[in-house]
Amino acid sequence: MLEIQDLHVKFHNRDREAVSGVSLTIQDGEILGLVGESGSGKSVTAMSVAGLLPRKRCDYTGRILLDGQELLHADRSVLREIQGAEIGVVFQEPQSCMDPLMKIGPQVEETLRIHTQMPKEERHQRALAAMAAAELPDPEGICDKYPHELSGGMLQRAMIAAAIVNRPK
Ligand SMILES: Nc1ncnc2c1ncn2[C@@H]1O[C@H](COP(=O)(O)OP(=O)(O)OP(=O)(O)O)[C@@H](O)[C@H]1O
Ligand SMILES: [Mg+2]
Structure with missing residues (x-):
């Protein structure tokens, strides 16, 4: 509550x-x-x-x-x-909240890297599942892209995936 x-x-x-x-x-x-x-x-x-x-x-x-x-x-x-464990945030301006120099995959996985001991492959699978839940097409392909290669809406979805990947309360 x-x-x-x-x-x-x-x-x-x-x-x-x-x-x-x-x-x-x-x-x-x-x-x-x-x-x-x-x-x-x-x-x-x-x-x-x-x-x-x-x-x-x-x-x-x-x-x-x-x-x-x-x-x-x-x-x-x-x-x-x-932060990132019990509370996830979907920011209003995806362009200014994603790291422009980091590919999408590692950004979506970030809270798992920080808050869990999960092995790399499991983190990747969880990230793919979160991206699919956010209705991003081709999650595997998008993991390997940089923020500027996505549309505004896709970036917003990637940010939703990053916010939910660690299943916050
Ligand atoms: N870091 C800041 N420093 C100074 N003023 C700020 C800061 N962040 C927000 N404000 C001011 O606080 C007020 C509330 O802003 P807020 O961003 O919460 O509005 P909002 O309801 O989310 O609006 P919108 O619907 O446009 O997103 C505004 O007057 C804004 O200018
Ligand atoms: Mg606002």
């Missing part, structure tokens, strides 16, 4: 809060869509959950609990354990 309790985020270089008192609860297996106009704080809310706020450049208050564990104020070492 994920709980956000009265989340406020204010960037130092802005006059107004980016997130102003968001509270919500998501049960296991539940899907929640957050709807709002551009700039209303949806991505900043999501980044707060994923531990990706630029902490030095903003003030933030509230609590974010993943199965009872507080994330908003947690140490970086705690966040690193959770």
